[in-house]
Amino acid sequence: MGLLMGAEGSARNAIQADRCFRAAHRLDPMHRDAVGKRYELRQLGGRFPPNVPYVDLGDKGAEDLSGEERRALEHQSRYKRRLYEKYFSMESSVKRHRQSLRGDGGDAGPLMALGGLYTELQEHEKAAEVYRAVTELSPGDGAVFVKFVESQVKGCVFEGWGANFERLASIVLSQAANGVEPSLGPIPATVYPLPPRVALAICRFLGERVHAETAALNHPPLPLHWPAPKGWGGAIPPLNIGYVTSHFTSSSIGREMLFLIASHGPKRFKVHCYALNSDDGSWLQHTWRQAIAKVCHNFVDASRLSDRRAAELVNEHGVTVLLNLNGWSGGHRQAILAERPAPVQVNYKNWVASSGIPQLHFNVGDRVATPPELAGDFTEGVVLVPNSYFVSGHRYQYKLDNPIQAAAVSTASAEERAAQRAAHGLPPAAFLLGNFNSLDKLEPRVWRLWEGAARGHPSLTVWLQKYP
The missing domain is CATH 1.25.40.10 (Tetratricopeptide repeat domain)
Structure with missing residues (x-):
């Protein structure tokens, strides 16, 4: 009516x-x-x-608007x-x-x-x-x-x-x-x-x-490509490694992976990157995406491929070790891993908890992120690397000649920085403590530490990112 x-x-x-x-x-x-x-x-x-x-909104997420x-x-x-x-x-x-x-x-x-x-x-x-x-x-x-x-x-x-x-x-x-x-x-x-x-x-x-949803599709199993053995007097062929993620962007994972992928020796490894996200056309994302594509052997936009077709493509490329850089974070497509396109499948970088997927075999961590005594809380085997599992590769950042670094360098003078501080209500000599994580990562003990620091240093200012 x-x-x-x-x-x-x-x-x-x-x-x-x-x-x-x-x-x-x-x-x-x-x-x-x-x-x-x-x-x-x-x-x-x-x-x-x-x-x-x-x-x-319907079925659209806020990030799609x-x-x-x-x-x-x-x-x-x-x-x-x-x-x-x-x-x-x-x-x-x-x-x-x-x-x-x-x-x-x-x-x-x-x-x-x-x-x-x-x-x-x-x-x-x-x-x-x-x-x-x-x-x-x-x-x-x-x-x-x-x-x-x-x-x-x-x-x-x-x-x-x-x-x-x-x-x-x-x-x-x-x-x-x-x-x-x-x-x-x-x-x-x-x-x-x-x-x-x-x-x-x-x-x-x-x-x-x-796993159950993938099994219900009754797809034939994909052939597994193990590395060819070293022949008599021959060289060891390069190992095919695949990285699959929705984070081949200017995100922290994308930035870290750019320099990590660049460190792979081309004579020992062939690196295949499978992007689950499409190129949104923005300068920042496009620049990082192109930089990643230049340092790997093969860069594939899998955003429009079905899970099965993406898995088939990984398999056709002869990937032996497939590393999932998403885990259950946003944009994941775990069904690709559930098809088991590679003999060895690994959780790495963005997800240190268990995936819970039977087709994933290992989880790469270290003694701090994944303590050995917590191995029973993983469905995968836990691989502990020395020092930190979160390889940054900062020295490769300055070997790569790309416009990203030039854009990141601040050319502001001391006077200009002082003026910028004043615009935000900060005195020139104030100590600024910034934390731009989402607030759900802050706990009472962190607040107590900051409160104690603030009481001992009246000039201390804390900046937090508005949620989310």
Whole structure:
């Protein structure tokens, strides 16, 4: 009814349509059409800028949005927050949730929606407050408790820190043991102060699912290419090594790998790089991507290939050792590894926890990142390298003649740097402590260390990156 009246276009009908959608919104606060259509009607009424469309994410991730869509999404998020706060305040949401627990026909939708909106707006302290209310009302809801802890971490709310993570570990381990997909993702499981067995349970659950899904396709096994033996009086042929990742960009992994790949001797190794990400055309990403392509034997854009075709290509190139630089980080395609295109498959660089995938054989680490006593928390064999497994290769950085280094060199004079400091409220001699990790990597003990340093050095200033 509201949709039909809104289509008429008259001011009177638009007002009536708005009332209908408001009523629909009350009945189903999570319904995207009710929110979206009401948003569009308010644009017709001059309430919002007409050039800010309603964005329906659908299956798209936030990273797939254009700049215009991001701005529109931010605008409509603020609108939705006002809508929810007006009609579903914290008090009314708690009341409705209590009614649902008594079977009076209420539901937890408004309260959960409010928490989701606060998360979307990066107001994580408020989101934690909302999710805390739900967990107190429904202490048995493990998925909501996970959301509460995630909001607490992102907002640097340290109250009940240790007890909350003990409970979180218990919830996740119970979910995995009962065949329920864990509510916590693999990345936070490796970042949060949780026992290693929690990350293992999550990754094993996901890895076995990838294995089962790949096996269900009934693809014929790929032939394995072991290196040819040394002939009588002949030279040892180069070893084919493959690196597969979505991080062949200007990311930290891409920068590190550029110099690591350049250090491979061409007489001993043939390096094949398989990019799971496409070239977005930006100068920075394109420059690094091209630099990586120049120092390897073969660079393949696998972003548009199916998992099976990508695996076949790795196999056709005769790769003996395939190193996965993603793990379960964003952009991974673990199904390629599950096809087992290479005889030896290894986790390296970006993922020091277990993959949980049966087709991965080794995990490269060191005694700090992967202590020997934790070998039982890996489905792979743990290979410990001397010193650090995280090879940087800085000396190769200056051997490579490319415009990236020239762009990174600061030519600002001391006076210009002082002016830049003053623009940010910093005195010329202030000691600046910067940490640009995401805030979910900060723990109470780190804060205490910084607080102690700040008390002893009044000129100390701490800069943190706004989440995420």
